[in-house]
Amino acid sequence: MKRRLALISEHASPFGVLGGVDSGGQNVYVGQLAKHLAAMGYTVDVFTRRDHTLLPEIADWVDGVRLIHVPAGPATHVRKEDLLPFMADFTGYVLQFCKRQTVTYDLIHANFWMSGLVAADVKRQLGIPFVMTFHALGRVRRLHQGKADEFPDERFAIEDRIAAEADAIIAECPQDEEDLCQLYHADPSKIVIIPCGFNPTEFEPLSKPLARVALGLPANERVLLQLGRMVPRKGIDTVIRSLAHLVQDYQTPAHLIVVGGDGNDFDSRITAEVSRLKAIAAEVGISDRVIFMGRQRREMLKYYYSAADVFITTPWYEPFGITPIEAMACGTPVIGANVGGIKFTVRDGETGYLVPPNEPVAIAERLAYLYQQPELLSTFRQQAIKRANALFTWQTVTTAIARLYERVVAENQPEQRSTINALALIDRRFEGALTALQTSRQQLQDSILSAAAMLSDCFQQGGKVLLCGNGGSAADAQHCAAEFVGRFRCGDRPGFPAMALTADSAVLTAWANDMGYDNVFARQVESFGKAGDVLIGISTSGRSQNVVQAFTVARSLGMQTLAILGGDGGELRLLADHCLLVPSSEPQHIQEVQIVIIHLLCELVEQWFVAPSSVVSRQPLANHLQAIERQLGKAIAPDGKAIAPDQFPAPIG
Known part of the structure; x- marks a missing residue:
């Protein structure tokens, strides 16, 4: 059955530039999900805030997907920490859009807590069920960032409401599910674990020598990569300090490539963060070994992943994190912080290593060991590719999400409840057969x-x-x-x-x-x-x-x-x-x-x-x-x- 869906992502548009302070995994998630849903036959409208005067109200993006730029607040960049006052206008626009366009959505998928607030209000007005992906949880953020967290305290009550009123909640990893249950008292029966994904046509292994030639990087040097948003919680300073330990304690010279953000960004926080990181590199004596590449076009990222020997990502906390999957898909082992989604995507001792956050010495020790064991490094590369493609393609992820949509829609249509029970029975019987086969095997x-x-x-x-x-x-x-x-x-x-x-x-x-x-x-x-x-x-x-x-x-x-x-x-x-x-x-x-x-x-x-x-x-x-x-x-x-x-x-x- 062809269904019409609304994806709400108030601050993260598929058009967003990656590497900015407010642009990252959620932009990718929303864009890839919309494209793959459309390929499955769904009609998708993505509602995102209009943050530039040149953006049209409605834009056809790809076949089956429209971008709806919502006039809520000024048509310019506004920090996501400051967007809550504009959400009432956002909700009002969505309600009027449905009436003006005579559009009937079968389901809303909200991304991030402010989008969840919009979805919950629309549900109360129009009765449209909604699925929620938080992408990050306010209480977790406050726990790790303390006073540096500038989101309003109202966020906590709103997230409580969303957890209670959502028809289903997508947890992106087991840690996300645990946090939802413990910190928000979410009903476990409404939570389904479905990870983020990557596009195999976008991220695949390239020849390392050719990737380095394309980027102008030294062919025979050891190259490490850090790629992502330029904010303190991403722990890029920890990666820089780990390189200093690798060079000084293990006499293993290498270069660190840092991709993301630059001093010309509209947000002064990125400029400040890059300056801070450069000062740390100078302080530990490796300024000549840390190369800040700034923002890069998305089609170039696979060259950086493929050129690197190891990808390093050590945030303080991480709701999921797409970059480790993208790195593994390109055949690059990952050293990641043992937090959140990273400890779900990276298999310690199989596709890389997990280390405690904020411990550069531990990273250096693992790097030195890998460089001393080239065969192990090669094995990790092959296992990383295998794991990424087995579990985390957008095709696999979207199929799981579409199944969840169908269940939620059916649950909200009484005449389809017999179908729900039948589908549940089918799932149980297949699950039992698969278990018996696997154990017998x-x-x-x-x-x-x-x-x-x-x-x-x-x-x-x-x-x-x-x-x-x-x-x-x-x-x-x-x-x-x-x-x-x-x-x-x-x-x-x-x-x-x-x-x-x-x-x-x-x-x-x-x-x-x-x-x-x-x-x-x-x-x-x-x-x-x-x-x-x-x-x-x-x-x-x-x-x-x-x-x-x-x-x-x-x-x-x-x-x-x-x-x-x-x-x-x-x-x-x-x-x-x-x-x-x-x-x-x-x-x-x-x-x-x-x-x-x-x-x-x-x-x-x-x-x-x-x-x-x-x-x-x-x-x-x-x-x-x-x-x-x-x-x-x-x-x-x-x-x-x-x-x-x-x-x-x-x-x-």
């Missing part, structure tokens, strides 16, 4: 290999396989037999002798009628089985008496037995020579994993029969684990990758 690999080897040996030596089970397991037994007799993937092989004991309805009904159903499989095992054959029993509980009795007879004949079970395995677990026990107590999830196991057994046996030299006993185990990884991985995720436990910490919906 971790626990059953060796057992699957052993079972496949036994079946392969049976066929190689002229034996046959009998299969039995009840209900859905009966169908699985017939399915498995059909794959063995016919083919699974390889057509150029003979049929494998396999027979499902559930397939002959005349035998089943006659024997069950005359002698009882508990013996229907045992009687057939007596008739068809012999030493060297294999009996496969499929059961979700392991307590089916007709399967138990069949196993007892098979063992007396010298046959080998394989049980594919769930739960605690019941009696069959003790009777089986080989047991594949699905670690789940839910029958439907057990059956879902059992069919994956059956397919794995068919493929492995087929591979080994066609290429006998690759039988388990003749090749390292690791070679065969790849087949299981490949098949279970495909069952878990469409792209063939397993779902990692550190991905989105809370399921959407």
Whole structure:
């Protein structure tokens, strides 16, 4: 369904210049989210304050996205700390816009607390539900900045109201969720963790030598990078001091590139901050090693990320922080402060290092270690690229946010509540299936290999396989037999002798009628089985008496037995020579994993029969684990990758 959305971002326009004191991650977030939502079919209006006389009221930005420049306050830059008095006008404009344009929005997504105030007031007037992304929390800011925080105290009460009235709240990392619950008493059921993202077409690894040539940087020097807003809380002074320690304590010379802001900025705070940082560099004796590049066009940032050996970001606190993700996407390891979103995006010892804020000695120690271990630095680069692309693309992020939108819209439309319940059920069932598959993948690999080897040996030596089970397991037994007799993937092989004991309805009904159903499989095992054959029993509980009795007879004949079970395995677990026990107590999830196991057994046996030299006993185990990884991985995720436990910490919906 095509929906119309309003994104409110009162001070951070997608047109904002990055690196300024009030321009940064929120500008990127709003712009990228709007573009990707439009690509998914949504119609998006971005409401942002008009801060220049040349800006039109309504501007088409990209297909499906309009920028609405709201006349609230003077048409010039106003510090975000001073914008609250203009929010009543902002709200009034949005209400009039909806009436004048006869626009009906399905949902509002507010960004930052003043936008949340507008959304909450619009909801009261028009009943439009809203989703909230705070991007930063006032109580957290006041805790870290104290008197330097110039936002009005009214912010705290407004944020309390927003947390109570929002239909859903997007926390950008686990720390954000914790702060919302502890400091604002937000309802945990309304909070969904969805991180920020990056655009892979915008940030990708470039050749380091070529990136340095493009920027005029020395080809063989050690280069460090700091990129972001020029404000004291970003801790750029800590990075400068760390370079001094690296040079003086570890005799490891390097250059630090600082990108962001410059002395010509309209805000004197940037000029003051750059001057302060230059004074610190002079104080610690490394002025010639710190290069202030000022603002850079966004399309140039990937050159800076790619040119650097390490990206360093050590703020006092950080609600999320997009720059570490952008750096990792360009293949640059990150040393980051162990705070907020950074400790979520950067994996310590895997894609870089986490250090305490305000501790330059710790940064220098990590840098020195990395420069002494070039292979580790290279490993971090590869792992950084992998993590960024696996978890933090805007496509992934927007998909999660769109799912949240649909849930919120449905919850506010009573006629769709049955749909909500159905979608929640779908999510729960998929989540349960994925958990069962993932756990089975971790626990059953060796057992699957052993079972496949036994079946392969049976066929190689002229034996046959009998299969039995009840209900859905009966169908699985017939399915498995059909794959063995016919083919699974390889057509150029003979049929494998396999027979499902559930397939002959005349035998089943006659024997069950005359002698009882508990013996229907045992009687057939007596008739068809012999030493060297294999009996496969499929059961979700392991307590089916007709399967138990069949196993007892098979063992007396010298046959080998394989049980594919769930739960605690019941009696069959003790009777089986080989047991594949699905670690789940839910029958439907057990059956879902059992069919994956059956397919794995068919493929492995087929591979080994066609290429006998690759039988388990003749090749390292690791070679065969790849087949299981490949098949279970495909069952878990469409792209063939397993779902990692550190991905989105809370399921959407």
